[in-house]
Amino acid sequence: MTRRLIASRSEIPAARRVVVKVGSSSISGENTGQIAPLVDALAAAHARGTEIILVSSGAIATGMPYLALDARPSDLATQQAAAAVGQNVLIFRYQDSLDRYKIVAGQVLLTAGDLENPTHRSNAQRAMDRLLGLRILPIVNENDTVATHEIRFGDNDRLAALVSQLVQADALILLSDVDALYTRPPQEPGAVKISTVPIGDDLAGVTFGDIGAAGVGTGGAGTKVSAARLAAAAGTAVLITSTALVAEALLGAEVGTWFEPSAVSAERTPTGSIALAFD
Numbered sequence: 001m002t003r004r005l006i007a008s009r010s011e012i013p014a015a016r017r018v019v020v021k022v023g024s025s026s027i028s029g030e031n032t033g034q035i036a037p038l039v040d041a042l043a044a045a046h047a048r049g050t051e052i053i054l055v056s057s058g059a060i061a062t063g064m065p066y067l068a069l070d071a072r073p074s075d076l077a078t079q080q081a082a083a084a085v086g087q088n089v090l091i092f093r094y095q096d097s098l099d100r101y102k103i104v105a106g107q108v109l110l111t112a113g114d115l116e117n118p119t120h121r122s123n124a125q126r127a128m129d130r131l132l133g134l135r136i137l138p139i140v141n142e143n144d145t146v147a148t149h150e151i152r153f154g155d156n157d158r159l160a161a162l163v164s165q166l167v168q169a170d171a172l173i174l175l176s177d178v179d180a181l182y183t184r185p186p187q188e189p190g191a192v193k194i195s196t197v198p199i200g201d202d203l204a205g206v207t208f209g210d211i212g213a214a215g216v217g218t219g220g221a222g223t224k225v226s227a228a229r230l231a232a233a234a235g236t237a238v239l240i241t242s243t244a245l246v247a248e249a250l251l252g253a254e255v256g257t258w259f260e261p262s263a264v265s266a267e268r269t270p271t272g273s274i275a276l277a278f279d
């Protein structure tokens, strides 16, 4: 499938394939109730004919209470154990919510190595295409039980950018608990909302924190900007906004921070052949 260049937010409803990424703190713990409105928005876009791929963090955070942990574990083995328990519960919660719309979820767990290995990569690509052709909603996460510190994607924002390349997504929507990027951490005085980031804008003078406020995931504004640049350079338009605004974002509303996609990459990327652009 050839990527379609999405030139502005208002064209998002015309995108054929959209990756939506949600972080751990938005859908676990006290925010577990946000799964239903997120699913409402994804189901509405699905009903309009958009192919949606959800990249969801939250395996470790969802598993924590089952292991009687009240903070994110710091050692790899306990993180892996929490993820093994939590991934299962997380997918159950999504499927339970998707049942209201008779949409079936397909769980896809990937490692960074899978996307570097040509055979694994093409297997993953074929499976994703088939799932989407069957109108199934792929829900992607890192395969945490086999990922070690050395071979991790780094964070799920980056995974979402790489999945956008894998599936040739027209648009990527990165969600967090903040409605947009700001010139400074938004709670600080003088923080100004950034509406659009043109290609080549290095956002000089902008200060981003790296860790989410809830401390249960790994991403922050900095990882979102890196992921957005990676995807936009490859021709996927990127919108950074809050989980609460996902329905508006999918309808093309003027919300969030827009990263203009590179037209050259979008046009030149041949169907079925995707260059990996690790930074």
Ligand code: GLU
Binding pocket: 023, 024, 056, 057, 058, 059, 060, 061, 083, 141, 142, 144, 154, 155, 156, 157, 216, 217, 218, 219
């Ligand atoms: N894969 C991890 C999880 O599901 C999260 C990674 C991240 O937050 O970036 O818990």
